[in-house]
Amino acid sequence: MKKILLIEPDKTLSIVAHDYLQGRDLDIQIAESAQEAVNLADKNEPELVILEIQLKHHNGIDFIHEFRSYPEWHKIPILIYSMIPKKEFPLDDNTWRQLGVVKYLYKPKVKLGELYNEINEIISETKI
Amino acid sequence: MKGTDSLVEVDQYLLKSIAEELRLPLIQISRLAELNMQNQKIDQTDIKKMESSADLAIQLLESFILGVEYSDRQTEIELSPITIGAVLNDVAHQVNKLATANNYDIELSVKSAHPVMGNYEAIKMAYLNIAHTIITGSSKNENNRRSSLVFAVYNRGPKNMAGIYSNNLDINKNVWEKSINNFEKSRQKMPEFSHINGSGFFVASSILEAMSLELGPSKFHGNKGLAAGFPLSQQLQLV
Numbered sequence: 001m002k003k004i005l006l007i008e009p010d011k012t013l014s015i016v017a018h019d020y021l022q023g024r025d026l027d028i029q030i031a032e033s034a035q036e037a038v039n040l041a042d043k044n045e046p047e048l049v050i051l052e053i054q055l056k057h058h059n060g061i062d063f064i065h066e067f068r069s070y071p072e073w074h075k076i077p078i079l080i081y082s083m084i085p086k087k088e089f090p091l092d093d094n095t096w097r098q099l100g101v102v103k104y105l106y107k108p109k110v111k112l113g114e115l116y117n118e119i120n121e122i123i124s125e126t127k128i
Numbered sequence: 129m130k131g132t133d134s135l136v137e138v139d140q141y142l143l144k145s146i147a148e149e150l151r152l153p154l155i156q157i158s159r160l161a162e163l164n165m166q167n168q169k170i171d172q173t174d175i176k177k178m179e180s181s182a183d184l185a186i187q188l189l190e191s192f193i194l195g196v197e198y199s200d201r202q203t204e205i206e207l208s209p210i211t212i213g214a215v216l217n218d219v220a221h222q223v224n225k226l227a228t229a230n231n232y233d234i235e236l237s238v239k240s241a242h243p244v245m246g247n248y249e250a251i252k253m254a255y256l257n258i259a260h261t262i263i264t265g266s267s268k269n270e271n272n273r274r275s276s277l278v279f280a281v282y283n284r285g286p287k288n289m290a291g292i293y294s295n296n297l298d299i300n301k302n303v304w305e306k307s308i309n310n311f312e313k314s315r316q317k318m319p320e321f322s323h324i325n326g327s328g329f330f331v332a333s334s335i336l337e338a339m340s341l342e343l344g345p346s347k348f349h350g351n352k353g354l355a356a357g358f359p360l361s362q363q364l365q366l367v
Contacts, residue, residue, distance in 0.1 A: 012156045020163050083151065108151055108186050112162050 001027040002123055005046035007037045007063070008081075009056050017050075020112045026119065034058040038066065046076060048122060050115075052107070053082040061089070064099050077102040077126055081115060102126070144196045147189040154189070158182035180226060184260055191253045191331045198250070198338030205339055207245045212290045212358055213238035215248060216279040219255045219292075223263065227277055230263050232294070237280040237348070240288050244358040246339060254332040254343075258292045258354055261328030266296045280348045284357065291355025293348045300352065304345045329354060 004026050008014035014030045021028050029044050031037035033056050041049070049067070053060030060080070067073055078101045080086075086104045096104065102122055105115065161179035164170050198205060220234050227234050262277060275296035282289050307326070333343040336356050346355035 010152065010156070013159060016156070016159045016163050020159075020166070023166065083148075083155075108155060108190055112159055 001025055002048065003027045003029070003044055003046045004048045004050060004119070005029050005031060005037060005041055005044070006050045007031045007034070007055065007060075008050075008052050009033065009054070010052075017112060017115070021116060021119070024116055032056070034060075034063040034066070037063065041067070041073060041076075045072075048119065049076055049078045050119075051078055051080050051082070053080055054084055061099075064101070068100060074100070076100070077122055079118065079122060080104045081107055081110065083107050140196050140200060144193055147192050151186055151189050154182045154186045158186065180229075184226075184264065187253075187256060187260065188328055188331065191257050191328070191335060194250060194253060195331050195334035195338070199334055205247050205250065207247055207339070209243040209361075210246050210248045210251070211241055211243055212246070212251070212288050213241055213281045215246075215251050216255060216281055216290055216292075218252055219259055220279045222256060223259045223277075226260070227263050230266075231273060232263055232275050232277040232296075235276055235278045237278060237282070239280075239282040242283070242288055242360050244288050245361055246341075246358060250335055250339065254335040255290070255292060257328035257332040257335075258343075261326055261332075262292060262294050262297055262353070265326060265328075266294070276351065278348060278351050278353070280355075282348075283360075286360055287357035288360055289346070289355050289357050291346050291348060291353050293346070293351035293353030293355075295351050297352050299345050299354065301345050304354075 004021070006014060006017055006021075006028050008017060008030065009032050011032070014032065018028045018030055029040050029046065031040050035058075037049075040046075051060055051063070055063060060082070064078060067076075067078075078099070080101055080103070082105070085106050091099075102125075103118055105118060110118075158179050161175050161182065164175050165172060165179070216238065217236060220236055224234055259277065259279075266275070275294055278293040280289075280291055280293060307329075329343075332354075336343050341356045341358065343354055343356045346353055348355075
């Protein structure tokens, strides 16, 4: 079972995503904040991180920088699944890639089924 | 568009933030429904309806937010060569289930493949709103009578006309102008609809207007609807 860390501040959405993905042979750990995510990553060594960039007390971009500051997590791919559209960030595709963000999905338009497909694609492409 | 302009000027930031806030509970409903569709013990018909209603509301809010951002030039509209027929084809495909559930038969009539300059996603969003509003607004479409929903693209002079039409929609120049002029005063913007106010039409209009395109009443093969004219670019036709 692939270990996935889902960082989602909304309780309802995190539970729903957890139940949907867990039922599809993925091991989902939920963190509601950046600090909780760092603690969980330390304990569980996730193979993929799914991140809502709008976090409590934290900016998701800051979280990515912090996450990447640990050498052992350099290569863990990050999938952003956010309420904020990508166009609101003044970052080009190259910068996202440098941050290790392999995909940016806009939550209002991407359902759980599509999220699951994207996760599978990342798993097969990156061979994690 | 006079009515929506003043609406945007006065309350745009408050309304936009309310719209953004409202998306979360709607997404929760939509995703809960999606999760529960895996549970065979729950009545799937009700769950599908719940998901569809939440998705329509999210779509309307997303479009409204986009319209406000465009009107206020908060977001730059990136234009590229597109085929308007492809956009309508995409929209027709996306609304197919909803249309069928509401006794509409979809027809596509794309007579022009000339490229025009536009923003694919924004135009798609505008036409999705028009289609959704026609389908859900005319749910008086009862007694299992089938109605048609026609997605048409054709040339008229130097323009590519793209519209959505129905034999179940009675809209004309007077009705459209009256709706716009009474936008702020009237609760029921479109007299055609009994249980919705037709906001989807006006949201679509504001998105298209931001690209200097005018949405208006139009007729196609005896059906009435709304269409916009996309100027044909001679340079693009040479490509």
